[in-house]
Amino acid sequence: IAKEVAKLLEMKAQLGGDEGKHKFVLKTPKGTRDYSPKQMAIRERVFNAIITCFKRHGAEVIDTPVFELKETLTGKYGEDSKLIYDLKDQGGELLSLRYDLTVPFARYLAMNKITNIKRYHIAKVYRRDNPAMTRGRYREFYQCDFDIAGQFDPMIPDAECLKIVHEILSDLQLGDFVVKVNDRRILDGMFAVCGVTDSKFRTICSSVDKLDKMPWEEVRSEMVGEKGLSPEAADRIGEYVQLHGGLELIEQLLQDPKLSQNKLAKEGLGDMKLLFEYLTLFGITGKISFDLSLARGLDYYTGVIFEAVLLQQENDHVEEPVSVGSVAGGGRYDGLVGMFDPKGRKVPCVGVSIGIERIFSILEQRVEASEEKIRTTETQVLVASAQKKLLEERLKLISELWDAGIKAEMLYKKNPKLLNQLQYCEDTGIPLVAIVGEQELKDGVVKLRVVATREEVNIRRESLVEEIRMRTSRP
């Protein structure tokens, strides 16, 4: 602590200029950020693409509180539970910030006895993880979730979830991507035939999940060293997790002398085959890879799991390339709702979560690089005056325009200079200026100026609204 304090005092001294009045640090909490108007404009574009897709697939929308009873989240996330934010006990219930949108969704279904719903939910979730903000990894971040709950024929909703990932990533034009697919039953079957005991399935699964960030050798030594797996079992797993492919790999594994003897693996492989048949009908197998190394960290998955990753383009030579990684993930969790139901009644679910923050990072960087000018308002017209003492007239005119639904602004000055008013339009991208002056008032007209061309025309006051609408309607 003493060391930390010394460090802080040093930092404070460097910052300087502090008279002791404002001792606090002016920042957002670790791992969080504000969104500026420009960032919000990019965020809105991404949300629109995602919401449009979710609605195209007939989803309703729900919302849940940002915190849940602590016990609602307990025992749902396995090793990740240590990353949950708890609220202080201020008397009353013990609460935690939501860690994802899936567990609150399951709680919502059980609480309201809903056995059948297709919904989306876009909201912030919270994880006390090590942030890597330049790579889009935050402690507060958005999830955009689409889930289908209900007892249906196998793999039809699962296939739709993958179609959705494909549509959104194509629509956002983020570059080439691949969606890795696996099944928890295939993983568990694989663990069993490799000689892993049942009680170690989940923890070995966690190790396999690290294969996208660590080389196999490190994962192997975690399995053997920390988790007490025999070296032989680890090596057998090592052979399987190298495999990835399509229908032909599924067929091959269905013939695998060991795997085909395992009930779980056989079930999983049968469903995987069916899934690929449906994905073929959707015409999207080109970007789907059946990948035995995909494990997904969360405890609650029971069937199909998947994860979409962006591929670094070969011809990418951005100065500081955003590190590519997972931008969407999901899977089937048939047991989660039952954990909440007093009688343990199950509601099978499958869903997908789009990881917005990495997508933001990529698009933000792209906008910066392109010097594209993004408007942060939609104002159609600035109400201006060319002479002094016309504040009242400006107020009257802008009020008329607002009441007619026109997006209008004015400078909050009694006597602004015309040049400053025109400059404001240039800076903010307002396309039109409605100028009132003594002569125009006498003549019952308003001078309408087109900022881009500097063209000016007198418009009769009663036609002004129509004229502005016409000139600012998108073709």
Next chain:
Amino acid sequence: IAKEVAKLLEMKAQLGGDEGKHKFVLKTPKGTRDYSPKQMAIRERVFNAIITCFKRHGAEVIDTPVFELKETLTGKYGEDSKLIYDLKDQGGELLSLRYDLTVPFARYLAMNKITNIKRYHIAKVYRRDNPAMTRGRYREFYQCDFDIAGQFDPMIPDAECLKIVHEILSDLQLGDFVVKVNDRRILDGMFAVCGVTDSKFRTICSSVDKLDKMPWEEVRSEMVGEKGLSPEAADRIGEYVQLHGGLELIEQLLQDPKLSQNKLAKEGLGDMKLLFEYLTLFGITGKISFDLSLARGLDYYTGVIFEAVLLQQENDHVEEPVSVGSVAGGGRYDGLVGMFDPKGRKVPCVGVSIGIERIFSILEQRVEASEEKIRTTETQVLVASAQKKLLEERLKLISELWDAGIKAEMLYKKNPKLLNQLQYCEDTGIPLVAIVGEQELKDGVVKLRVVATREEVNIRRESLVEEIRMRTSRP
């Protein structure tokens, strides 16, 4: 504690049917709620009306994290600070959930050295208050804030904030309303001439703020009993706080022998007069009342303050009328940004916050009463089949429709009955059904059925997208 435990055990016994496996309570935290798809549809309507208005006035949009450093919130809310939610100390920074959007906005301005911005921000805030959920008072609730920051000529931005409240409440058609207006400088001047010492201004202001919930007699006894004010001073305040009116009251108070001698009150009254002149130009004084009893609880206001309340209609005879109350509030806070700036530089601000939850409660109740059917999806067409073994054909067709941007659903069954498919459309309001059958496939057509009229026409497959678009476009 023992008593509490006994009570809880009793409650648990009453709930019964618990085999010890699911011991937890299935609920959302106290004072919070989920939004169902139907409630979300109403919420979206209200948000749209509000956002449209904010954009009409040229606002940009920002977002900030849900929590702030605890010290960021400390000392900004006066007596309300005890209602702030703190996060548990899990190592690292001490954090609190935001209590409003105004303090985070001021922190954002100071941190980014912004001296000039007009922005809106719609997000949830958190208060450990006593919830009254039927009346729309929650611990987690939305605020919709619009603020103008910058050094401008007096009362022009302030008048725009009141115009915005007027536009939104008119647009939402919530019934008759009045916007009460006052000024912290008039209040402080009034306290001074009534014989309140400077150090008691804020705490007496808090008492006055309770006048909308308590009769004067109770407020008076709080002032005298708890806060040590002399009975004479309290009575003098009592005379002033009964006053409300318009321009003529302002003129009268400008002549008031005591108030007119007080510098603060005179300044406030002068600005109030200017404000009413601008509001006259906007044509909205009919719903604005200068009201000396309006105080507003929050510490940070420095000038104009206002609050909009809905008026109970005389011809209202709803069975359970939603208690009317404040639906919007705001004011000027010229000192808040300076509290964050290392050099104390001030950025004058004025803003308005729309209290969405009460508006939701009213609209929700109205929808319930009217039996209006609200669609919770936008699906244009259900892809159906009349015979068995056509799953693949349905998947192919729906994929074509999705890729063409059509909002389409299908039942997740291999062989659904036609009747069930039609019933699904009735239940969810889907207007069209695209039916594939053996004969249609041979003929290269799809049978399009209009749910409302039961009319059926064969459409050539290549024209289907266009036909659906045409039949579902809003006129």
